[in-house]
Amino acid sequence: MKRLRFLPRQKLAVATAIYWFLLLYIIAALFFWYIRLQQQNQQMASYKLLELVADDPKYIGKVETIQQEADRKAYQYRGEGITFLAIILVGAVFVFRAVRRQFKVAAQQHNFMMAITHELKTPIAVAKLNLETLLKHRLEESRQQKILQMTLQETNRLNDLTNNILISSQLEAGGYQKVQQEVDLTELGNKMIQEMRQRFPDNQFNFEAPPDLSIKGDPLLIRILISNLLDNAVKYSPRGAVVDTVMKQTGKQVVIEVRDPGPGIPDAEKQRIFKRFYRIGNEEVRKAKGTGLGLYLCRKIAADHHGTVAVTDNTPAGAIFTITLPSL
Numbered sequence: 613m614k615r616l617r618f619l620p621r622q623k624l625a626v627a628t629a630i631y632w633f634l635l636l637y638i639i640a641a642l643f644f645w646y647i648r649l650q651q652q653n654q655q656m657a658s659y660k661l662l663e664l665v666a667d668d669p670k671y672i673g674k675v676e677t678i679q680q681e682a683d684r685k686a687y688q689y690r691g692e693g694i695t696f697l698a699i700i701l702v703g704a705v706f707v708f709r710a711v712r713r714q715f716k717v718a719a720q721q722h723n724f725m726m727a728i729t730h731e732l733k734t735p736i737a738v739a740k741l742n743l744e745t746l747l748k749h750r751l752e753e754s755r756q757q758k759i760l761q762m763t764l765q766e767t768n769r770l771n772d773l774t775n776n777i778l779i780s781s782q783l784e785a786g787g788y789q790k791v792q793q794e795v796d797l798t799e800l801g802n803k804m805i806q807e808m809r810q811r812f813p814d815n816q817f818n819f820e821a822p823p824d825l826s827i828k829g830d831p832l833l834i835r836i837l838i839s840n841l842l843d844n845a846v847k848y849s850p851r852g853a854v855v856d857t858v859m860k861q862t863g864k865q866v867v868i869e870v871r872d873p874g875p876g877i878p879d880a881e882k883q884r885i886f887k888r889f890y891r892i893g894n895e896e897v898r899k900a901k902g903t904g905l906g907l908y909l910c911r912k913i914a915a916d917h918h919g920t921v922a923v924t925d926n927t928p929a930g931a932i933f934t935i936t937l938p939s940l
C-alpha cells in the first residue's frame with residue numbers, strides 16, 4: 613500500500629526531470645544555432661569585403677551595402693531566435709501545467725479510492741461485529757440498545773457516503789432526475805439537527821430559523837447539501853464543539869449558515885475545497901476521514917438550485933459556510 617501511495621510522486625519526479633532535460637536541450641540548441649548563424653553571417657560579409665577591389669570608385673558604397681546586409685541578417689536572426697524562444701517557453705509552460713494537473717488528478721483519484729475503501733470497510737466491519745455480538749451473547753436490554761444505536765449510526769454513515777458517491781456521479785453524468793417540490797427548510801433543519809444531536813451527543817447544536825421557511829427544490833439533494841456541511845463542522849472541529857445553524861430570509865433569498873469553531877479555511881484554500889476530490893493538506897498526515905466529495909457536491913447541488921455556497925472566517929476561529937438559494 614505504502615509503495616503504491618508514493619508511485620504517482622515518483623512518476624512525477626521522473627517526468628519532471630525528463631521535461632527539464634528536454635527543455636534545456638532545446639534552448640541550448642537554439643542558442644547554438646543562433647551563434648553559428650551569426651558567425652556565418654559575419655564570415656560571409658568579410659569574404660564579400662575581401663572580394664572588393666580597392667580602387668573601385670564605388671568601393672565605399674559597396675562596403676556600406678555589405679555592412680547593411682550583414683546587419684539586416686543579424687536583426688533577422690535575432691528576431692527569429694526570440695520568436696522561437698518565446699514559442700518554446702509558452703509551449704513549455706502549457707505542457708508543464710497540463711502534465712502537473714494530470715498527475716494531481718491521478719493522485720487525488722488514487723487517494724479517493726483508498727479513502728473510499730477505508731470509509732466503506734470501517735462501518736461494515738463495526739456493524740458486522742456488533743450484530744455478531746448481539747447474536748452470540750445474551751445481553752441486558754440497555755446494552756443491546758446501545759449496540760443497536762451504534763450499528764444504526766454506522767449504517768447512517770454508510771448511507772451518507774454512498775449517497776454522496778452515487779449522487780455526484782449521477783449529477784456529473786446528467787443521469788439524476790431532479791424533483792421540484794416545496795421543501796420546508798425549518799422542518800427539515802429541525803429534523804436534521806435532532807439527528808445530529810443523537811449522532812454526536814458530545815457536541816452542542818444550536819438551530820435558529822423562522823417558521824415555515826420554504827424553497828422549491830429536491831428534498832434529497834437539499835438534505836445532502838446541509839448534511840455535508842453539518843458533518844464537516846463536527847468532523848473538523850474539536851471534540852464537544854458548538855455548531856450553530858442559522859436559516860433566514862433576506863429579500864428574495866434564503867440564507868443557511870453553518871458555523872463551527874474549528875481551524876477554519878486558509879484564504880488560499882477557500883476556492884479549492886469545492887473541487888472534486890480536493891482535501892486540504894497531505895494524505896499521509898491527515899487525521900480526519902473523508903473523500904473530498906462533500907463540498908464539491910454541495911456546490912453542485914447549490915448551483916443546480918440556482919444558488920451558491922461559500923466559506924468565510926468565523927470569529928474568533930472556525931469557518932462559516934453560507935448557502936444562498938432563491939426563495940419560493
Ligand code: ADP
Pocket residue numbers: 840844845848849872874875876877885890891892893901902903904905906907908931
Ligand atoms: P472531505 O471532508 O471528505 O475531505 P469535503 O469536500 O467535504 O471532503 O471537504 C474538502 C476539504 O475541506 C476537507 O478535506 C477539509 O480539509 C476542508 N474542510 C471542509 N469543511 C471544513 C470545516 N468546517 N473546517 C475546516 N476545514 C474544512
